[in-house]
Amino acid sequence: MTSSSKQLILTHMNQQRTQVVVVGGALTGLSAALFLAHQGIRVTVVERHPDLLPHPRLRGITPRTVEVFRQVGLGPSIHRASFSAEDGAFVPLRANTLADEYEPVAETTGAEFDDPRTFSTDTYAGIDQDRLELLLRDRARELGADIRHFTEVTALDQDADGVTVTIRERASGDEGAVRADYLVAADGSRSPVRTWLGIETDGPGVLFDTITALVHADLSAAVRGRRIGIAYLQKPRPFSSMMPHDDSGTRWLFSTGYDPRQESVADFTTERVAEMVRAASGLDDVEVSLRPQIPGTDVTVLGFPIGAQVARSYRSGRVFLAGDAARIQPPTGGFGGSTGVQDAHNLAWKLAAVLAGRAGPGLLDTYDAERRPYGELAMRQAFARFGDRMAGGAQGELLDYAAVTMGFRYASAAVPGNHDTAPVPATELRAQPGTRAPHRPTADGGSTLDLYGETFVLLAGSEGQEWARSAKDPGTASGVEVRSYVLGTDIDITDGEEAHGIGPRGAVLVRPDGFVAWRSQAGAADPAATLAEVLRTVLARQD
Structure with a gap:
């Protein structure tokens, strides 16, 4: 080694x-x-x-x-x-060439990702x-x-x-x-x-190999003002694609599959790739040039394996x-x-x-x-x-x-008691242990997500002041900073308890990465002792 x-x-x-x-x-x-x-x-x-x-x-x-x-x-x-x-939408398409009629490729199996601002601060x-x-x-x-x-x-x-x-x-x-x-x-x-x-x-391994080239070519005659995120094309050969690299319609990433047993990356000369781009675009006479892909070199074509x-x-x-x-x-x-x-x-x-x-x-x-x-x-x-x-x-x-990219769920010793890893629909995120803590707009124009990223955060129900006091007690937290907030008092949101799946005496502990480590839906007899034990477990501490 x-x-x-x-x-x-x-x-x-x-x-x-x-x-x-x-x-x-x-x-x-x-x-x-x-x-x-x-x-x-x-x-x-x-x-x-x-x-x-x-x-x-x-x-x-x-x-x-x-x-x-x-x-x-x-x-x-x-x-x-x-x-x-402007709406941040990604538009994948399928066609014979870039100049032909497009067939849209559905990205989701539902409508949850159409407006992510219902469950996120961002698009x-x-x-x-x-x-x-x-x-x-x-x-x-x-x-x-x-x-x-x-x-x-x-x-x-x-x-x-x-x-x-x-x-x-x-x-x-x-x-x-x-x-x-x-x-x-x-x-x-x-x-x-x-x-x-x-x-x-483990996995299927290499599915196929592809070459890529950074292309300068005015393909506006093929695009004709249509929105493209990436176009999957059949020309010049199956497993080809064109992806715009700016908004002008003149800078593109071209890729196509090849068999390294039959040809090498070196076989894809500038002239050959230019002809392939013309075939992919459907514009036989367009002028095509290639740009270097590695700084300080004249390498214009790279090979990549596509695998799983x-x-x-x-x-x-x-x-x-x-x-x-x-x-x-x-x-x-x-x-x-x-x-x-x-x-x-x-x-x-x-x-x-x-x-x-x-x-x-x-x-x-x-x-x-x-x-x-x-x-x-x-x-x-x-x-x-x-x-x-x-x-x-x-x-x-x-x-x-949206469930795969936003609602994935962790099961580990850092999420005590959770063994469920099934993705949760993004609109159903309710502070389930192991999931990303939910986004709720706050009265000041921010989001509950703005609370996370540096330390542990404890959110307590409207009658959970004892949870908040316990989180601030150095003896309870054993030297770990835990910022605490009482919903409805310290954070002005209208549906905080429902959004986090707790009652008035409940509490949610959120990790520094914004994922829910633990939740008490109805409170505990001894909040200080309960919180101390949860922190010891999450942090794998032996003290």
């Missing part, structure tokens, strides 16, 4: 120290750095590319993903940088990954994250106290070592870290897998990017709590227990939608999109 002799040599060098090292500086890795820095954790990101890629890769993020970015101050910036329709954000990563990197650096481009990890060793990674600056060839308490591997679907750890994957797999474990000792390193799925449904962001969001508060001594190390086991089942759900749903859009029929049951 590692080069031990190299590590022994590096122990005699000046070893850099951080709390968490993140391998991979794309969407998931930058999200991890941002969420960790927001929690006050020293974090170092190591990214092998010289800069962020201009490749969009991702068409947009779900309302839940925008919510978690709101917690770190990025919500408004993300919506300003989005370029989809779908039509932002491409390259734009989003710029925002994430800037904000993470503002909060103190150390982000290093053109640097790669060549070896890693972990022991009972931490992880040591050997890094190499690709420009100079200089090597050094970074010592961290924990490592987050966000290094993509071919994850070298996952390979070093010997973690295998989930790692058998998201954790090995002090190393955690996140994003595509943990699971991949077809892009259909847009689950991939948002799933990676929420992997990072789930893990960050847990690492911060353990590193600060507020939680026992057992809390970190709940990352795999919570996120791997969701990774499997997202993979199955993306695979089902892949069949629905690309192969003429759904490959499995299509669940309601």
Whole structure:
């Protein structure tokens, strides 16, 4: 797995120290750095590319993903940088060519996602990954994250106290070592870290391979003013697609399937890809040029495997897998990017709590227990939608999109007593343990969701003042900050108790990630003792 002799040599060098090292500086890795820095954790990101890629890769993020970015101050910036329709709608289409009549592809099995503002502060954000990563990197650096481009990890060793990674600056060839308490591997679907750890994957595996190209071509004659999120096309061959990269109709992402047993990426010359774009657009004479996809190079065509797999474990000792390193799925449904962001969001508060001594190390086991089942759900749903859009029929049951992206439910030791992981329709979220706490507008124009993101929060019913007092008692919370609010008194909302599934003497404990850890619907004989025991259980504390 590692080069031990190299590590022994590096122990005699000046070893850099951080709390968490993140391998991979794309969407998931930058999200991890941002969420960790927001929690006050020293974090170092190591990214092998010289800069962020201009490749969009991702068409947009779900309302839940925008919510978690709101917690770190990025919500408004993300919506300003989005370029989809004013209502945030994503419009997938199916056609023979871009110039032909379109067949819309249904995204949901119900109407729940038509207006997410009934259950969220945010709408779908039509932002491409390259734009989003710029925002994430800037904000993470503002909060103190150390982000290093053109640097790669060549070896890693972990022991009972931490992880040591050997890094190499690709420009100079200089090597050094970074010592961290924990490592987050966000290094993509071919994850070298996952390979070093010997973690295998389950699932269908590679479904097909695709090439992509960033295209400059005026395709307005084919589009004719019609709205497009992504077009799934039969020309120049099945499994082709065109996706706009701006609002002008001149910048596009083209992709098409190919068989690496019959041809290589190098076979897709500029001239050949230009002809394929003309066939896909239905415009035989349009002028086409390609743009580089990797900064500092003239690489215009990249190859990617499209597959579906989930790692058998998201954790090995002090190393955690996140994003595509943990699971991949077809892009259909847009689950991939948002799933990676929420992997990072789930893990960050847990690492911060353990590193600060507020939680026992057992809390970190709940990352795999919570996120791997969701990774499997997202993979199955993306695979089902892949069949629905690309192969003429759904490959499995299509669940309601809002339930999958907003109503997923955790069952772990950090949600005491809950064993139910079935997704909940987004309009039926009522603070069920393991679900994202519900959104309710407040009198000041905000939302109950604005309460979450930094600490535990206790919401008590209108007669639950003893719960609130207990939460503020340092003896009850054992040094853990718990912000408490009495519904109707401290928070002015009209249906707070009903919205959170409690009576006047009930209470809800919400974790820093905005998920409900525990709920007492009708109160308790000894609120202080009950709350203290719940916190000890959630945080895996032995005191």
